[in-house]
Amino acid sequence: HGRGIALMNQKGGVGKTTTAVNLAAGIARLGRSTLLIDLDPQAHATLHLGVEAGARGGSPGAYELLLDPSIGVGAASVEARERLRLVPAQTDLAAIESELVSAPDRLTRLRAALAAVPEPERAEFMIIDCPPSLGTLTLNALAAVREVMVPMQAQFLALQGLGKLMETVSIVGRGANPQLHVTGVILCNHDAGTTHAREVVADLDAFFEQARSTDRPWRAARVYRPGVRRNVKLAEAPSFGRTIYEYAPGCPGAADYEALARAIVAEWDAL
Amino acid sequence: HGRGIALMNQKGGVGKTTTAVNLAAGIARLGRSTLLIDLDPQAHATLHLGVEAGARGGSPGAYELLLDPSIGVGAASVEARERLRLVPAQTDLAAIESELVSAPDRLTRLRAALAAVPEPERAEFMIIDCPPSLGTLTLNALAAVREVMVPMQAQFLALQGLGKLMETVSIVGRGANPQLHVTGVILCNHDAGTTHAREVVADLDAFFEQARSTDRPWRAARVYRPGVRRNVKLAEAPSFGRTIYEYAPGCPGAADYEALARAIVAEWDAL
Ligand SMILES: Nc1ncnc2c1ncn2[C@@H]1O[C@H](COP(=O)(O)OP(=O)(O)OP(=O)(O)O)[C@@H](O)[C@H]1O
Ligand SMILES: Nc1ncnc2c1ncn2[C@@H]1O[C@H](COP(=O)(O)OP(=O)(O)OP(=O)(O)O)[C@@H](O)[C@H]1O
Numbered sequence: 001h002g003r004g005i006a007l008m009n010q011k012g013g014v015g016k017t018t019t020a021v022n023l024a025a026g027i028a029r030l031g032r033s034t035l036l037i038d039l040d041p042q043a044h045a046t047l048h049l050g051v052e053a054g055a056r057g058g059s060p061g062a063y064e065l066l067l068d069p070s071i072g073v074g075a076a077s078v079e080a081r082e083r084l085r086l087v088p089a090q091t092d093l094a095a096i097e098s099e100l101v102s103a104p105d106r107l108t109r110l111r112a113a114l115a116a117v118p119e120p121e122r123a124e125f126m127i128i129d130c131p132p133s134l135g136t137l138t139l140n141a142l143a144a145v146r147e148v149m150v151p152m153q154a155q156f157l158a159l160q161g162l163g164k165l166m167e168t169v170s171i172v173g174r175g176a177n178p179q180l181h182v183t184g185v186i187l188c189n190h191d192a193g194t195t196h197a198r199e200v201v202a203d204l205d206a207f208f209e210q211a212r213s214t215d216r217p218w219r220a221a222r223v224y225r226p227g228v229r230r231n232v233k234l235a236e237a238p239s240f241g242r243t244i245y246e247y248a249p250g251c252p253g254a255a256d257y258e259a260l261a262r263a264i265v266a267e268w269d270a271l
Numbered sequence: 272h273g274r275g276i277a278l279m280n281q282k283g284g285v286g287k288t289t290t291a292v293n294l295a296a297g298i299a300r301l302g303r304s305t306l307l308i309d310l311d312p313q314a315h316a317t318l319h320l321g322v323e324a325g326a327r328g329g330s331p332g333a334y335e336l337l338l339d340p341s342i343g344v345g346a347a348s349v350e351a352r353e354r355l356r357l358v359p360a361q362t363d364l365a366a367i368e369s370e371l372v373s374a375p376d377r378l379t380r381l382r383a384a385l386a387a388v389p390e391p392e393r394a395e396f397m398i399i400d401c402p403p404s405l406g407t408l409t410l411n412a413l414a415a416v417r418e419v420m421v422p423m424q425a426q427f428l429a430l431q432g433l434g435k436l437m438e439t440v441s442i443v444g445r446g447a448n449p450q451l452h453v454t455g456v457i458l459c460n461h462d463a464g465t466t467h468a469r470e471v472v473a474d475l476d477a478f479f480e481q482a483r484s485t486d487r488p489w490r491a492a493r494v495y496r497p498g499v500r501r502n503v504k505l506a507e508a509p510s511f512g513r514t515i516y517e518y519a520p521g522c523p524g525a526a527d528y529e530a531l532a533r534a535i536v537a538e539w540d541a542l
């Protein structure tokens with residue numbers, strides 16, 4: 001139906017949330033309807049957009065939606081910006097793993113909720129901000145999308161976690177979601193000038209190249225170029241509850257995420 | 272006995288491992304016996320030092336030590352550098368939470384192992400590298416030391432997790448370990464030139480100032496100054512299995528971690 005992307009990386013602090021918010025907002029600003037789902041109990045994407053992280057008894061969000069998909073995505077989301085709806089997260093989400101532990105469909109709750117959205121109400125683009133883990137929340141995201149994109153920093157220790165990430169995608173791809181594949185890596189906080197970053201990117205390129213003639217779910221994946229440069233404006237914007245376009249329109253961070261949004265939309269329109 | 276420090280922060284990618292390795296190595300290079308314990312299933316500290324992350328059936332490490340403290344810290348550690356012993360981690364550690372779930376002493380396993388070390392064999396300084404979580408492994412670290420230091424980046428979203436971190440320290444401090452306190456924050460990947468960083472540091476200063484006349488376990492805490500500057504050499508060193516002093520002796524990263532090591536030793540000697 002639409003283009004659904006899970007921004008996933010079990011490593012912390014790599015740029016998932018910064019990318020989720022500014023990519024989703026960037027796509028919405030290009031005139032395309034977008035749904036952003038905050039699946040992280042830290043609720044940083046929710047905070048970043050200046051939306052209240054849900055309190056128990058308040059308006060429903062990701063927690064309520066996973067506990068009872070029948071309440072509907074519409075009821076569990078708010079209009080965060082023009083053409084951008086947000087399913088907010090809340091700290092209660094941390095309890096989801098234990099609360100759903102005996103539910104046979106605990107990994108496809110989000111998929112069920114999205115499947116129930118009437119066609120006219122569906123957003124064209126969907127972005128899911130995952131927590132830094134490979135647990136129930138991330139697995140719900142992986143079952144609910146066709147695509148995975150991996151925000152990461154071009155650093156040696158960041159490469160170490162990739163194997164486990166790809167293995168998780170493979171498991172879901174062989175089981176609950178045969179359509180699932182890795183579309184690419186988004187280089188965040190990128191310092192293209194250093195030899196180290198270039199070497200890590202070369203490693204990534206080679207890793208994807210080797211998969212080209214296989215049946216691995218990353219066989220068509222690539223590193224998106226250029227990366228998103230390090231720009232302190234991107235770290236400041238969340239403290240004002242603003243997207244980078246609202247906070248510092250001309251800055252490198254805004255330019256880089258707008259370029260990424262254009263690329264994501266252009267790829268989709270080309271199909 | 273000695274100075275025991277847990278480097279803790281449930282937020283990922285903030286500099287725990289980079290600090291653990293280079294601080295421990297820095298202290299050892301000042302002539303002081305040091306024990307570094309890698310409690311992270313990612314085993315990045317172990318990798319950083321060029322030591323094999325333990326394979327099942329190989330020489331014992333943190334996993335075996337937590338499963339059976341009686342094997343002894345000596346048997347579960349290797350001489351990683353002169354005056355620096357390392358208890359290596361291994362991916363098996365990820366299973367510790369479930370394997371110990373019904374053990375009544377599951378949170379004091381590490382403390383028991385350290386208490387059993389004969390006086391002459393004890394290191395003067397001990398550093399524990401914690402995983403990015405507040406689970407069984409981190410709680411074992413908190414029960415085994417007197418001091419917590421929090422590596423973090425001076426960014427808005429990094430401040431959001433501090434409340435939960437402090438609450439966890441309080442809980443352990445009221446329960447298993449009354450001596451536990453937060454000594455300070457170590458600013459990693461620090462960009463002292465930006466207004467944003469200065470504002471976040473000012474927030475941290477104020478947070479600790481407000482606790483001064485209370486009985487909170489961070490009432491004597493402070494932000495260590497100066498921070499550790501961003502320096503790509505620090506990200507490159509682990510890919511060679513080297514400390515920063517071996518990899519790039521003159522660089523800013525080496526200077527900053529050496530200065531921190533000197534400060535940590537000087538504080539101890541002043542008591
Ligand atoms: N390109 C960039 N330039 C400067 N700062 C950045 C950039 N990208 C992200 N940051 C900052 O780095 C920190 C980590 O980024 P972010 O929160 O997006 O990572 P994350 O992967 O979502 O983390 P978590 O695993 O905790 O969810 C944040 O403080 C963010 O503001
Ligand atoms: N001062 C610095 N300058 C440049 N790079 C740094 C600096 N400190 C840390 N890094 C790099 O940032 C990344 C994250 O650092 P590190 O692994 O020490 O964080 P961590 O808190 O231990 O992460 P985790 O939560 O995954 O254990 C690593 O690739 C590391 O090499």
Ligand SMILES: [Mg+2]
Nearest residue numbers: 016017040044
């Ligand atoms: Mg995030």
Ligand SMILES: [Mg+2]
Nearest residue numbers: 287288311315
């Ligand atoms: Mg680490």
